[in-house]
Amino acid sequence: MKCNDIKELLPLYSGGEIDKEQYPIIENHIQVCNTCRDELNKYRDISNILSGFKEGCANEGLWEDMWLGIKEGIKREKKNTRILRFSAVLELAASFIIGIGIGYFCYLFLVEVPQERGAISKIDKSTDTTDSDFQSTVADYDPLEKIHRVTGMNVSAVDDNLVRELSLPNQTRGMFVLNIQNGSVAEEVGVRPGDIIIKYEYLPIRKLDLEGHCIYSLETKLKILRGGKIFEYKIPLAITTKGVILRDIRNRER
Amino acid sequence: MIDTEDISLIKKCQKGSEDAFKRLVEKYQRRTYWIAYNLLKDYYLAQDISQEAFIRVFKAIKRFDLSKSFYTWLYQIVVNLCIDHLRKRNITKEVGTEDVEIFTTEAIKNPIDKIEKGEISEQVKVILDKLPLKYKTVLVLRDIQGFHCEDIAEITNCPNATVRWRIHRARMLFKALWNGEINKVKETEVGGEL
Numbered sequence: 001m002k003c004n005d006i007k008e009l010l011p012l013y014s015g016g017e018i019d020k021e022q023y024p025i026i027e028n029h030i031q032v033c034n035t036c037r038d039e040l041n042k043y044r045d046i047s048n049i050l051s052g053f054k055e056g057c058a059n060e061g062l063w064e065d066m067w068l069g070i071k072e073g074i075k076r077e078k079k080n081t082r083i084l085r086f087s088a089v090l091e092l093a094a095s096f097i098i099g100i101g102i103g104y105f106c107y108l109f110l111v112e113v114p115q116e117r118g119a120i121s122k123i124d125k126s127t128d129t130t131d132s133d134f135q136s137t138v139a140d141y142d143p144l145e146k147i148h149r150v151t152g153m154n155v156s157a158v159d160d161n162l163v164r165e166l167s168l169p170n171q172t173r174g175m176f177v178l179n180i181q182n183g184s185v186a187e188e189v190g191v192r193p194g195d196i197i198i199k200y201e202y203l204p205i206r207k208l209d210l211e212g213h214c215i216y217s218l219e220t221k222l223k224i225l226r227g228g229k230i231f232e233y234k235i236p237l238a239i240t241t242k243g244v245i246l247r248d249i250r251n252r253e254r
Numbered sequence: 255m256i257d258t259e260d261i262s263l264i265k266k267c268q269k270g271s272e273d274a275f276k277r278l279v280e281k282y283q284r285r286t287y288w289i290a291y292n293l294l295k296d297y298y299l300a301q302d303i304s305q306e307a308f309i310r311v312f313k314a315i316k317r318f319d320l321s322k323s324f325y326t327w328l329y330q331i332v333v334n335l336c337i338d339h340l341r342k343r344n345i346t347k348e349v350g351t352e353d354v355e356i357f358t359t360e361a362i363k364n365p366i367d368k369i370e371k372g373e374i375s376e377q378v379k380v381i382l383d384k385l386p387l388k389y390k391t392v393l394v395l396r397d398i399q400g401f402h403c404e405d406i407a408e409i410t411n412c413p414n415a416t417v418r419w420r421i422h423r424a425r426m427l428f429k430a431l432w433n434g435e436i437n438k439v440k441e442t443e444v445g446g447e448l
Contacts, residue, residue: 011421011422011423011425011426011429012418012421012422012425014425015396015397015421015425017403017418017421042429042433043425043429046397046425046428046429046432047397047425049374049378050378050393050397050398051397051398051400053292053375053378053398054288054398054399054400055284055288056288056291058284058287059297062287062301063280063283063284065301066279066283066287066301066304066305067276067279067280067283069301069302069305070279070305070308070309070312071272071276073305073306073308073309073312074272074275074309074312077309077312077313
């Protein structure tokens, strides 16, 4: 190995970082080469000088001051962490409230809420309706509550006093027909004042389209107790968005 | 090698013990401070940087991997903070040696006396400041603080071979500047990744 090659290795050799197999080569060389030995001594001198700077004289109270500074910093960090956590909770709560708000407005825009439950005749917003409109209409059509509006009958619930007064069987329950409006569905069907409606049910049948208007057929079944006999009426009704109209009348006596 | 006392203290710190953290600070604050001082050559700045390093350690200690060395992690934080600071101040830049006193061989025969007088200290400071940051860092960690190359590799986040190469270059440059063989470090030596 030439002098220049050895000189290149001296910086690491002086600090002991060189590969083990290179030590004997350099040691043998510096014993015979004054130039390289001088160069090595320069590195060693510098190394000795630098190692003297590992620690100096610290100011009095430095370490105590440092801990106080660190302690203060830790306290500040803990406070910041608490603030950050609180902010995160606030952000979460705000997001939740905004989400609910957006959801509510979407609900208002997308879902049509009926203005008045059961007021079939008041549903007059559009001639075009959807199946959901129909379901809503049917759901609102409570025959026990609005029976007189649809059929023209004024009814009253049958109670124990009425059962005794009319000498009806004890278990009899239903609606007592008080009176019937002229030209009403009930009159055309043949229902009479004094009848007792013991069963009233309706069944959606189909969707029709008449002259551009959506019409939903609604077959209504009535079971009436009259003079100890039971009469059954079937009333196909057609409900439009503009009200209730009678489509057909059929009855039969059983 | 992992210090079992450190692990015990860190576990307590992870459970929130401030006393255990104080013990860690007491154990490592001197080395931390002098590393910062050797790199910055400013007592107050070294104190601030050391404090900041310990505060960062406190913040992140819950996530510390106990299979790793605590002190290399701490010193890595200190070194990075110092480097950030030096870069911001643009301290490490190419400068001439017109203000550097060239010491004779006689002058460095008795360095302890010179250190006491503060003259060699000033000379070392000036020359260290002339070195590119990557060389200055390894020289401080190896020749002043006496860390092993493996530890320096962890602290500077560099491969071992890179560390050895930088130590080699740093010593050559320091010797050349110290002996007045060169006046300044070449442009090509400046900068680069730490």
